[in-house]
Amino acid sequence: MLQIPDWSDLGGFLPETVMFGAFLLALLGDLVVRRRPVVPFAIVLAGALAALALSFAGLDAPERTILGGLVAVDGMAAFFRILFSLIAVATLLISWASEEIMGRTRENKGEYYALIALMTGGMMVMAEARDLLMLYLSLELVSLSSYVMAGYMRNSLRATEASLKYVIFGAVSSGVMLYGLSLLYGLTGSLTYLGVRDALAAGAGDPLSLLTVCVLLLAGLGYKIAMVPFHFWAPDVYEGAPTPVSAFFSVGPKAAGFALMIRFFYTTMQPAVDRVDWRLLIAVLSVATMTFGNLVAVRQVNVKRLLAYSSIAHAGYLLMGFLMLTAEGLQAILFYLLVYALMNLGAFLFVIALNNSLKSEHLDDYAGLGFRSPWAAAMMIVFLFSLTGLPPTAGFIGKFYLFAAVMHEGWYWLAIVGVLNSVVSLFYYMKIARTMYFTKAPADAPAVPIAPLHYVTMVLLAAPTLLLGLYWGGLKDLADRAVQHFTAL
């Protein structure tokens, strides 16, 4: 039954409202004050910080649906709001000092910042969707803005190609998903998650059609989180898009995709587990994703592309936690997503900061950086170790919780595949370390000045990556609180 939305619902929708407001204001500001990108930048930054501050309030709240039952707000939604605001703030800081975004020849700098606000709001809604329509709308909102962001460097052939690939791939997979959604509606007669769940629990749908639905839906959602075999766009887009955009894509939409998948699958598909073993399906996809991502990353010599494949592999690790269907697995995912955002943004930031002076992301140009830019390189080492999952970094703790959740549920083979994948990943992450420290820089290697803002941001990302590896009780509590009222478990 449709609830009638009223104005008081907006009270529970504040962070999103702020982000969408910031989007409009930034656009307006950009129109009024031409050629002063600082205006939209400041508006969006203020908006993201405000959203961050507003998000903590809902952490302990039990679930309630607002806006006519389209959207659910609960602790988990609050956690993702926090995560997305943080990602937005980091992306803004990273972009502001990036030549690729702020270079003299670029136009529409204001629009770029406005789009970050729009996407952040959209990702928050993805984490809250409670209705098939809202699921699709929020997903498309994020997708459409990402196509534009990927093609931000209009006069760059590489970026245009990336954007076009992204559009085509995105359109196909969302079409496929939409078909899956329509089948699901046909099977259950409901658009709300709860309606779908009740119908499935009552026995609607035979195994074959449910399997079809699952596969079709996974095509659309898997594309968002770059899951094998729907990952093909990721390396090209990450490589072609401006690096700050790649950084944003590799953490933001991926996390949003997971948020959406968690709410959708945990709520609606749980009763159908006896008819279609989608857990096993996802387990296989998880193994394929991490193994493929890691093995292909081994051969990359373009650091951006390497990080793209590495981020595919990380989606595989996260999927392991996803299919556990336990609070522990969920906490592990939330913990890992936040840690992953820190370390992956950090690693990308290093690439961006160097790209300003090197104009290259080729591994060979990183030779001797350990001595040419010792502090930045040392921070990169922290990020790389964390991505590998070695103590004492937060990445280790994140992986530990994931593996612990998997082991606890008795999926031993999956855990073994997972840890062996970590070993593979060591090789390519250390390839970067090796070039930076073991290879001598050529005599004519240029100096690598790093923008002060990038330095500061890098410290802001590296410090928690390291400190959370030594004491992570606070973050663990945050993840635990976010999940405590999650009703679908």
Place this chain on the structure above:
Amino acid sequence: MADHLLSWMTFAPVIGAAVIAGLPGRYKDLTKWIAAAATAVPLLLAVQLFLQFDRTTAGMQFTEHYTWIKSFNIEYFLGVDGLSVPMVLLTALLSFLCIIASWRIDKAVKGYFSLFLLLEAGMMGVFCALDFFLFYVFWEVMLLPMYFLIGIWGGPRKEYAAIKFFLYTLAGSVLMLLAMIAFYYNVKDPVTGGHTFNMLHMMDQANHGGILDLANVRFAIWMGLFIGFAIKVPVFPFHTWLPDAHVEAPTAVSVILAGVLLKMGTYGLLRISYPMLPDQAVGFMVPMAILGAINILYGAFCAMAQTDMKKLVAYSSVSHMGYVLLGMSAMNEVGINGAVLQMFNHGTITAMMFLCVGVIYDRAHHRDINGFGGLGLQLPVYTSVFSFALFAAVGLPGLSGFVSEAMVFIGAFPTHRTITIVSALGIVVGAAYVLWMLQRVFLGEKNAKYDSLPEISARELFTLVPIGIIVLVLGVYPMPVLDLMKVSLNHLIKVVAG
């Protein structure tokens, strides 16, 4: 300091590393002195530990117990017993001497010494940790400094050696990680009833439950742990990283690698695998003894084939660690005491050998055994020191190696008669490769190329003589170390073998 002796031992080097990292790079001498001071602190505390350690009890001493992560029951829990104290002493001593031996490092001084100090912290932590999670963290923390120490300051094939070491070790330790998680979920804290990482609780079979009641699961966990530790020892066939890493690493790093890091493998078996899965340990006696024999013989024969001194010493380590495995597999008091004494003795003797190789390499810039000859005439002092170390490695009576090897054989003979007899051949081969090298390098015609080679310096002697004294004293009277460990090890073997 007295209350937190083990914490100070572990973290004094970290403080030193932090100070060095903050120091401008041009103060090279100051950096070295800070590093020396930061390793001298654990050494002095180790002396205090040696004096105050209660030799009459098998329990944990100098314990420190704090909550670390409450929600997952992870604790900061340190303590030592007779098994860990000899290793702690060895670590403290060798780390200090290695800083002195690294005095002439000239490349990226700041980085070298801070990494070295982090390495010491990791090793200390491994030998002191009684919480499995903490143990694992320390175990892995060592990999980072080791990787860079080999990769930046190493020899020509340093990149290959560094990543090989890293990959091998990580592959082993991730299996240990899974074993650790399996223990966590299936061992009950007797006080709270919750899950626990406390190693002492894990050792008590009464706390085991869940999948730990299944024999094949226990075997799988045992194998996971065993492979993890075996890579570190290294046990044949996981040993191939070792010659590469040793040969490419700078002298002081080889010393630490052979002197301490290899011991972590056998330490892990005795600290974790044996008491936590005693049934599997007993069931694995024969394979362990066979692997020990293979290590002894295979290592010795490989050593004989080498023309690079460092590689020879590296393979001799494979061989000597085989004695440790053989002693452990005996499952009796003499055997296990011999095994741990051999761990300590190998740490000192092999350190001397690597330091000696470093001395000649610094002067001649190569280590080719066939490229010298008659050095005894040119460098009499150096020759006597090196020969002393080599004879200790052969197991000459009166030097420490003899005592532990003899104990290992005496212990192993009643349990594994044939295997022990075969292994004893290793002594003959061992004598062969050592004496043959001695002959080629120090005896015979003097090589005119080396007429102006300078004699061993006072600083270098300073690194060698203290170890030499220990080797000599323990060869005549091993009780100072045996007394330390006897009670704990006898207790351990009683728990395991009944």
